[in-house]
Amino acid sequence: MSRPTQTPDDLNDNTEVSNVVAFPITAEPTTDADEVEDSGALVEIDQADEVEVLDGEIVDEDEGPRAGTLPAELAGPARRELLPIIPAWLADRDQFEATVRWAWTYCHHTARYHAVRVPLYTLKLTAASPRGIGRAVMTWQRWAFDTESRALRQSTIDAADPSAYLALSRQRDNHVRLRLRVSAVTAFLSALGLGVVWLMYPDAMQTVLMWTVVVSIIAFGLLGRREDKPIVKAAVLGQQASKLTPDVVVRAFVGAGLCKEDTPVTFAQPIQREGRGWLAVVDLPYGRHAAQAVGKRDSLASGLNVNPITVFIDPDQVSARRVRLWVSDVDVFAQKPVTSPLAAMEEFDFWQPIPFGLDARDRKVMLPLIWSSLLVGAIPRMGKTFSARIPTAAAALDPYVELFVFNGKGDGAWRAFEKVAVAYGAGVRDQVMELLVTTLRRMVADMNDRFERMAKLPVDVCPEAKLTPAMARNKRLNMPLTVLSIDEVQRYLEHPEYGAEVLALLTDLAKVGPAAGYMLILATQKPDGKVIPDSLRGQLGSRFAMKVMTWQASDTILGAGSYQAGMDASKLSRSHKGVGILLGSDDSELAEQGGQITRTHLLSSADVEVMCDRGRALRSALGLLKGMAAGETPTVETTGSVLDDVANALTAVAGNAAGAHTEVVLARLAEMRPEFYDGWTGSTLAGALKAYGVEPTQVWGTTPEGEKKNRQGYKRDAVVAAQSARIDHAR
Numbered sequence: 202m203s204r205p206t207q208t209p210d211d212l213n214d215n216t217e218v219s220n221v222v223a224f225p226i227t228a229e230p231t232t233d234a235d236e237v238e239d240s241g242a243l244v245e246i247d248q249a250d251e252v253e254v255l256d257g258e259i260v261d262e263d264e265g266p267r268a269g270t271l272p273a274e275l276a277g278p279a280r281r282e283l284l285p286i287i288p289a290w291l292a293d294r295d296q297f298e299a300t301v302r303w304a305w306t307y308c309h310h311t312a313r314y315h316a317v318r319v320p321l322y323t324l325k326l327t328a329a330s331p332r333g334i335g336r337a338v339m340t341w342q343r344w345a346f347d348t349e350s351r352a353l354r355q356s357t358i359d360a361a362d363p364s365a366y367l368a369l370s371r372q373r374d375n376h377v378r379l380r381l382r383v384s385a386v387t388a389f390l391s392a393l394g395l396g397v398v399w400l401m402y403p404d405a406m407q408t409v410l411m412w413t414v415v416v417s418i419i420a421f422g423l424l425g426r427r428e429d430k431p432i433v434k435a436a437v438l439g440q441q442a443s444k445l446t447p448d449v450v451v452r453a454f455v456g457a458g459l460c461k462e463d464t465p466v467t468f469a470q471p472i473q474r475e476g477r478g479w480l481a482v483v484d485l486p487y488g489r490h491a492a493q494a495v496g497k498r499d500s501l502a503s504g505l506n507v508n509p510i511t512v513f514i515d516p517d518q519v520s521a522r523r524v525r526l527w528v529s530d531v532d533v534f535a536q537k538p539v540t541s542p543l544a545a546m547e548e549f550d551f552w553q554p555i556p557f558g559l560d561a562r563d564r565k566v567m568l569p570l571i572w573s574s575l576l577v578g579a580i581p582r583m584g585k586t587f588s589a590r591i592p593t594a595a596a597a598l599d600p601y602v603e604l605f606v607f608n609g610k611g612d613g614a615w616r617a618f619e620k621v622a623v624a625y626g627a628g629v630r631d632q633v634m635e636l637l638v639t640t641l642r643r644m645v646a647d648m649n650d651r652f653e654r655m656a657k658l659p660v661d662v663c664p665e666a667k668l669t670p671a672m673a674r675n676k677r678l679n680m681p682l683t684v685l686s687i688d689e690v691q692r693y694l695e696h697p698e699y700g701a702e703v704l705a706l707l708t709d710l711a712k713v714g715p716a717a718g719y720m721l722i723l724a725t726q727k728p729d730g731k732v733i734p735d736s737l738r739g740q741l742g743s744r745f746a747m748k749v750m751t752w753q754a755s756d757t758i759l760g761a762g763s764y765q766a767g768m769d770a771s772k773l774s775r776s777h778k779g780v781g782i783l784l785g786s787d788d789s790e791l792a793e794q795g796g797q798i799t800r801t802h803l804l805s806s807a808d809v810e811v812m813c814d815r816g817r818a819l820r821s822a823l824g825l826l827k828g829m830a831a832g833e834t835p836t837v838e839t840t841g842s843v844l845d846d847v848a849n850a851l852t853a854v855a856g857n858a859a860g861a862h863t864e865v866v867l868a869r870l871a872e873m874r875p876e877f878y879d880g881w882t883g884s885t886l887a888g889a890l891k892a893y894g895v896e897p898t899q900v901w902g903t904t905p906e907g908e909k910k911n912r913q914g915y916k917r918d919a920v921v922a923a924q925s926a927r928i929d930h931a932r
């Protein structure tokens with residue numbers, strides 16, 4: 202099925218901004234190893250790369266209070282055991298300031314709290330002082346007359362032991378005599394002191410009497426206070442200035458069922474300030490592990506008597522039973538958003554991790570996208586587009602990256618990328634769908650072609666059977682890093698005609714594309730298993746889940762089992778825009794960090810616009826502006842679906858037979874549309890046809906060598922039936 206070539210005007214929607222361009226994989230790549238090695242272009246470009254590509258701006262791996270570099274023999278777990286010589290809060294300027302701020306708040310608040318209550322304390326002490334006087338008199342009487350020994354003397358009477366009784370009585374008489382004398386002398390001296398003051402300093406008499414009364418009221422008031430009604434209560438502190446004490450931590454862990462009172466948690470180091478909160482490094486009882494504590498965040502928050510959003514529990518690498526409990530003073534995610542450092546960069550090297558946001562403790566969170574792909578999911582208006590635009594804008598700032606952008610929503614949120622994108626489409630009208638399918642088919646074909654060509658390159662050019670920075674920037678090889686960003690991807694995946702093929706092609710790209718330099722950034726507000734099945738989600742190694750409604754939706758984005766591991770994006774607050782759980786699930790650096798609650802940097806539309814302008818200027822200067830960005834006339838060749846193509850191929854190759862073998866169909870497809878089907882394998886085709894309900898089956902047919910055999914293939918009846926069903930569905 203072939204449709205006429207379209208012009209840009211054809212592609213303009215009334216309401217949506219829908220621009221499409223051709224996919225120009227035009228340069229003739231070389232596979233000649235000698236040519237590649239000897240190529241002056243390679244040397245030239247390599248050298249240029251080293252000089253021109255900024256790769257030092259954002260790599261700041263040493264985040265927060267981490268140990269410095271140690272000799273290799275001390276690396277590994279032993280390194281983590283070493284506590285910093287200078288405490289973190291003293292070593293780091295930000296931390297020091299935060300600690301001083303906290304101490305000031307604490308002292309200031311406590312002082313003011315008690316100061317305004319002085320009159321109340323005076324009243325309470327005065328009211329309690331008669332009881333205090335009574336208690337003082339009783340205590341003096343018991344002491345002076347040695348009443349405590351009465352029971353002892355009584356026991357000697359009961360035991361009819363006169364000698365013991367006499368000894369005790371004598372001792373008591375001596376005590377009483379002495380104590381009465383001490384009391385009388387004390388009373389006399391006090392009265393004498395007052396008399397002397399009265400005689401010698403009559404003016405001071407009033408002051409002395411006043412202080413005597415004050416001290417007496419305080420002393421007798423404290424003595425007379427009731428246990429259940431303390432006169433001075435602890436200052437009622439907001440969480441912002443309250444202290445985290447070991448007792449409270451133990452209470453919380455006992456309350457959460459993570460330890461018992463007789464085998465409580467222990468502390469690996471004293472509780473201390475870290476950033477804008479308190480850090481407790483806690484060892485669980487033997488047999489318990491950190492993931493159990495991570496899963497009990499709410500219970501721990503209850504035991505700590507704080508809002509769960511302020512509680513962060515991270516496993517510590519030193520031991521399976523060690524956790525780092527950080528309780529922030531404030532809701533860190535409700536703070537003013539931080540502008541992305543990318544906004545100020547002139548250029549970016551996409552091979553480096555991308556600055557993505559900050560964690561709860563304000564440490565940078567980096568997103569390495571090389572060898573990986575990203576899935577962003579959330580309910581509407583939580584910041585999906587803003588988040589997905591961060592790595593896409595980073596790609597725009599790297600002139601060596603070929604960028605393709607599709608926006609299923611069709612609004613203008615991604616329009617700035619038109620300036621740099623090889624292909625850009627917005628909305629889901631037929632023309633955009635066809636461009637997307639065309640793009641994806643060519644990407645898959647190019648990906649397969651890249652692998653074949655890489656296999657032929659010498660080891661010193663392609664050492665690990667995957668793309669290197671030098672290869673990606675070598676114009677002759679024509680294997681640039683290629684980033685495909687699709688917002689609201691569910692709109693394309695749910696398309697009645699092309700959805701299945703889009704799914705199959707995206708899955709293929711996500712599965713093997715990264716090693717060939719293909720990276721996907723997909724965002725969706727419909728993170729359910731039907732729209733993004735495991736087959737695709739499982740291939741996307743980096744995931745970012747912002748607020749969703751259920752833990753199942755959170756698992757759909759982050760992967761099965763993440764809820765059990767304590768990661769649940771449904772617990773995030775709606776008021777926290779741009780906040781989500783970032784998780785790596787492949788072998789990337791991100792995966793090593795575990796799930797990180799991340800507040801993404803803010804990259805406004807104005808910033809994106811400026812970055813795209815810069816990216817465009819960089820590409821122009823290097824002669825790397827392509828496709829629509831280069832003003833090329835869109836030559837979108839509408840394609841018909843893969844189902845129609847397979848039907849046509851079967852008609853051509855099967856003759857009177859009921860069907861044809863897969864390899865025969867593939868060969869015919871490659872003949873019909875080499876630009877789409879070159880490089881397709883049996884599984885690519887099976888994946889593309891699956892959602893139409895067509896599956897490969899045993900077919901009796903002729904092999905390319907002319908032999909009659911029973912092999913996997915496709916039956917014409919099944920394909921025709923699927924075509925009719927699709928037409929019925931469309932009606």
Ligand SMILES: Nc1ncnc2c1ncn2[C@@H]1O[C@H](COP(=O)(O)OP(=O)(O)OP(=O)(O)O)[C@@H](O)[C@H]1O
Nearest residue numbers: 538581582583584585586587726778779801802803
């Ligand atoms: N990192 C951030 N910090 C603060 N606010 C943010 C952040 N990211 C996004 N927002 C705010 O959230 C709002 C919604 O963002 P965005 O348009 O990306 O959401 P969305 O999930 O893509 O919405 P929709 O589903 O409607 O497309 C933005 O207008 C922005 O003000």
